[in-house]
Amino acid sequence: MAGETVENDVxxxxxxxxxxxxxxxxxxxxxxxxxxxQIKRLIPIDIAGIDISFTNSALFMLIAVALxxxxxxxxxxxxxxxxxxxxSIAELSYEFIANMIRENVGSEGRRYFPFIFTLFMFILFxxxxxxxxxxxxxxxxxxxxxxxxxxxxxxxTVIGFVRHGAKFLKLFVPSGVxxxxxxxxxxxxxLSYLTRPISLSVRLFANMMAGHTMLKVFGGFVVALxxxxxxxxxxxxxxxxxxxxxxxxxxxxxxxxxxxxxxNDAINLHH
Amino acid sequence: MxxxxxxxxIELVVALMVGTGIGWLLDRWxxxxxxxxxxxxxxxxxxxxxxxxxxxxxxxxxxxxxxxPPSVAVDEDDER
Numbered sequence: 001m002a003g004e005t006v007e008n009d010v011x012x013x014x015x016x017x018x019x020x021x022x023x024x025x026x027x028x029x030x031x032x033x034x035x036x037x038q039i040k041r042l043i044p045i046d047i048a049g050i051d052i053s054f055t056n057s058a059l060f061m062l063i064a065v066a067l068x069x070x071x072x073x074x075x076x077x078x079x080x081x082x083x084x085x086x087x088s089i090a091e092l093s094y095e096f097i098a099n100m101i102r103e104n105v106g107s108e109g110r111r112y113f114p115f116i117f118t119l120f121m122f123i124l125f126x127x128x129x130x131x132x133x134x135x136x137x138x139x140x141x142x143x144x145x146x147x148x149x150x151x152x153x154x155x156x157t158v159i160g161f162v163r164h165g166a167k168f169l170k171l172f173v174p175s176g177v178x179x180x181x182x183x184x185x186x187x188x189x190x191l192s193y194l195t196r197p198i199s200l201s202v203r204l205f206a207n208m209m210a211g212h213t214m215l216k217v218f219g220g221f222v223v224a225l226x227x228x229x230x231x232x233x234x235x236x237x238x239x240x241x242x243x244x245x246x247x248x249x250x251x252x253x254x255x256x257x258x259x260x261x262x263x264n265d266a267i268n269l270h271h
Numbered sequence: 272m273x274x275x276x277x278x279x280x281i282e283l284v285v286a287l288m289v290g291t292g293i294g295w296l297l298d299r300w301x302x303x304x305x306x307x308x309x310x311x312x313x314x315x316x317x318x319x320x321x322x323x324x325x326x327x328x329x330x331x332x333x334x335x336x337x338x339x340p341p342s343v344a345v346d347e348d349d350e351r
Contacts, residue, residue, distance in 0.1 A: 184314075191290055191311075191318035199285040199322070203278065254278070261329065 033216030037140055037209065057144065060136045064125040072121075093121070097256065104260035108267050115155075116263075119148065120256040127208060127248030131241070139251075140208035145201035152259050153197035160266035171269060200258055207251050211244045275330060282326050283319040290315015 043054035075090035083091055097117045101109045123139060130137025138144050160168040172189040173182070218240060221233035294311025298304055 187314055188317045188321060191293070191314050192286065192321050194293070195282075195286045195289045195318060195322060198289055199281055202285055203281050206281065207277065 033213050033220060036136070036212060036216060039141075056136045057138045057141060060126070060129055060138050061122075061144075064122060064129055064138075067129075068121045068125050093117075100257060100260055104257065105264045105267060109260065109263055112263060116256060116259055119152070119259060120252055123148070123204065123255050124249065124252035127252055128245070130208065130212065131245055131248060137208055137212055139204055140212055142201060142205040145205040146197065148204075148255075149197040149200035152200065152262065156259075156262045156266045159263070160269075163267060164269060168266070168269070171265060196262060200255065204251050204255055207247055211240075211247055215240055215244065278330075279323050279326055282322040286319030286322055287312070287315045290318060 040056045041053040042056060042059060045051075045053050071086075072090055075086035078084065078087060080087060094117070097120055098110075098113060101113055101116060105112075126137065126139040126144075129135050130140065160171070164170075172186050172193065174185055174189065177185055215237060218233045218237045222230045222237065224230075225233060290311045290313075291308060294308035294315075297311070298307045301307070
């Protein structure tokens, strides 16, 4: 079984439940709650020994991009002065990000709007697509979130150096510090700067993975406890699903606002 | 609900991991076995605390500028 490849406390706990649970449901309960995160090759592609297969993760990224594009173009095709429902949502999301940039970066940040808006929609749709049963959540893989965070990190650093040159390094030198403490504090500041891409990616990935694992584990409880006692975890799963949808929005928001804050550091040179 | 606490926790843990990781790598690179790892462990801890303080300040600033008073709703999905 596929779940056996992943050794994990959660997996073992679920396997145990499956064993103690009803024998009739054995086939369904035998799945690991981590199976949902498995990458499957849909179209194997191998170029010069590098595996660049089209996977289910890539498929859902494509679906997300297509959905965002379709949604925004379709919603705005009327260009009504009094917007309808869809147009309202599209305008709301545009204004939400535009306001976020104006408040956190200032007018200088306006030229980075396309990137930040794309980032927000891509993460949001990835999180929301993951809420559909049997779909794949690409934001629950650290390599995906790390790639996004690395683009932000490298981009922000390059923007900082291009705009301020060597003065950008002032970001690492706190003001009003005695000379003998300065080397230590500069080291700490640099370390703190280097943690940004990691914490940015881990936050999104951990939230999505923990939430989805929890959903599956409690789903397993429902099956294992059967008709008599299964209602309690079922109610919990329903509540958890609502929470997860909230988290899908929240984490997309957090990722975007942190990008804005980092951009602000690079453009306006202060914490 | 989990948003604020989770952010702070991750900030602290990740800084520790990055610090320790850098120390470990530099140790392997220069052959100065345990010393840089120990040094960077503590630097990472310091960076983590710095991050936590900054994150907390940011959150406070956001709460202060939020339209709803903090006593009524400290909800994180207030993102319109």
